[in-house]
Amino acid sequence: MRLEDCRADFPITRDLIYLDSAATSLTPKPVVQTMVEYDLRYRANVGRGVHRLAAVATHRYRDARDAVKSFIGGEDGTLAVTRNTTEAIGAVVAGLAWQRGDRVVTTLLEHHSNLLPWLRLRERGVAVDIVQPDADGRLDLADLEAAVRDETRLVAVTHASNVLGTVLPVREIAGICHDRGTRLLVDGAQSVPHLPVDVADIGCDYFCFSGHKMLGPTGTGGLWMRRPDLEPLFVGGGAVESVTAGGYTLAPGEQRYEAGTPPIAGIIGLARATAYLREIGMDTVRRHDERLAARLIDGLAALDGITVMGADAETERIGVVSFTVRGMHPHEVAQVLDEAAAILVRSGHHCCQPLMEHLGLPDGTVRASTYIYNTEEEIDMLIATVEELSRRIV
Numbered sequence: 528m529r530l531e532d533c534r535a536d537f538p539i540t541r542d543l544i545y546l547d548s549a550a551t552s553l554t555p556k557p558v559v560q561t562m563v564e565y566d567l568r569y570r571a572n573v574g575r576g577v578h579r580l581a582a583v584a585t586h587r588y589r590d591a592r593d594a595v596k597s598f599i600g601g602e603d604g605t606l607a608v609t610r611n612t613t614e615a616i617g618a619v620v621a622g623l624a625w626q627r628g629d630r631v632v633t634t635l636l637e638h639h640s641n642l643l644p645w646l647r648l649r650e651r652g653v654a655v656d657i658v659q660p661d662a663d664g665r666l667d668l669a670d671l672e673a674a675v676r677d678e679t680r681l682v683a684v685t686h687a688s689n690v691l692g693t694v695l696p697v698r699e700i701a702g703i704c705h706d707r708g709t710r711l712l713v714d715g716a717q718s719v720p721h722l723p724v725d726v727a728d729i730g731c732d733y734f735c736f737s738g739h740k741m742l743g744p745t746g747t748g749g750l751w752m753r754r755p756d757l758e759p760l761f762v763g764g765g766a767v768e769s770v771t772a773g774g775y776t777l778a779p780g781e782q783r784y785e786a787g788t789p790p791i792a793g794i795i796g797l798a799r800a801t802a803y804l805r806e807i808g809m810d811t812v813r814r815h816d817e818r819l820a821a822r823l824i825d826g827l828a829a830l831d832g833i834t835v836m837g838a839d840a841e842t843e844r845i846g847v848v849s850f851t852v853r854g855m856h857p858h859e860v861a862q863v864l865d866e867a868a869a870i871l872v873r874s875g876h877h878c879c880q881p882l883m884e885h886l887g888l889p890d891g892t893v894r895a896s897t898y899i900y901n902t903e904e905e906i907d908m909l910i911a912t913v914e915e916l917s918r919r920i921v
């Protein structure tokens with residue numbers, strides 16, 4: 528499928544300039560249709576009954592789960608279905624047997640969902656070492672390496688920043704972790720939608736992502752594990768091989784992480800979303816985002832009173848651009864962009880308050896984030912509207 532042809536699948540783009548895909552992406556018609564088809568034509572629970580609808584639903588659900596796993600190159604591991612990235616990270620926190628004196632290394636670039644769970648572990652005697660990026664949001668790998676000690680059980684880093692758009696060298700980080708005998712969790716919430724991702728190539732132990740940021744439905748996500756070595760978050764129906772009044776044996780593989788009815792239509796829809804992205808090609812998606820981000824950064828950086836964060840041209844990035852307008856609160860800018868030109872952007876601290884504090888931005892930023900349905904004309908419209916705004920202020 529050609530990128531130019533996909534826009535018609537996203538009816539919201541007819542009336543609005545949607546530049547908030549880092550928060551949640553739009554969903555194309557084929558994904559919605561696939562989910563409706565499950566509900567209207569073969570709705571049944573999975574992994575339980577033997578009747579014809581149960582057989583079809585089970586087959587399609589498991590194929591869908593495999594397709595999602597394969598989309599991230601995870602064939603050799605185990606994929607636990609979760610509601611989102613936050614739940615996937617929580618499942619790692621809950622699934623490891625922590626001991627007092629253990630340490631976790633993370634960074635100041637993290638979304639609250641990859642920071643708060645570690646900070647909470649302090650209550651259980653686990654120390655958290657937070658590596659700071661420089662003033663432009665760049666992480667020095669030597670700092671990260673120095674933070675990893677003998678007691679470090681896990682390093683938890685984002686693959687791509689949801690504020691600055693910068694991509695972290697997760698393969699190199701995995702190398703450091705393996706050399707030091709510690710595990711690596713990668714928060715892939717912003718990378719899976721926008722970059723070709725291969726978890727086997729990265730070499731991480733846990734990889735977390737959300738379906739709703741990659742054209743899929745809300746309420747879907749995944750935790751990929753190199754080895755199924757985590758205690759499941761829940762036990763119950765669907766996750767067991769055998770049960771007696773005296774105890775139970777959990778099922779092997781993915782099933783042990785699927786107690787209770789999974790989001791069946793959601794995972795079938797998410798698999799359709801991965802097929803949609805494959806039809807376009809993840810390299811094409813990445814190049815498109817890079818092109819739009821570069822155009823936006825160049826356009827905004829040329830304006831008086833506008834500061835673009837982490838705008839270093841050398842940095843590998845996804846289509847996320849944060850900026851401030853001198854004399855205006857980011858929420859005010861977002862509101863005016865909506866009212867004046869139907870441009871929808873995010874504003875505030877983007878669930879990254881410590882990073883904002885570090886960057887000296889207590890009110891946060893305005894963030895425009897792109898995806899496959901955005902065009903150069905939309906980016907130009909954003910630049911022109913911001914220019915007009917900034918002129919009004921001066």
Ligand SMILES: Cc1ncc(COP(=O)(O)O)c(C=O)c1O
Nearest residue numbers: 611612613638640689714716737
């Ligand atoms: C980098 C990053 N990690 C984690 C999350 C949390 O994702 P979710 O709300 O889908 O759990 C987000 C959401 O914006 C994110 O950008």
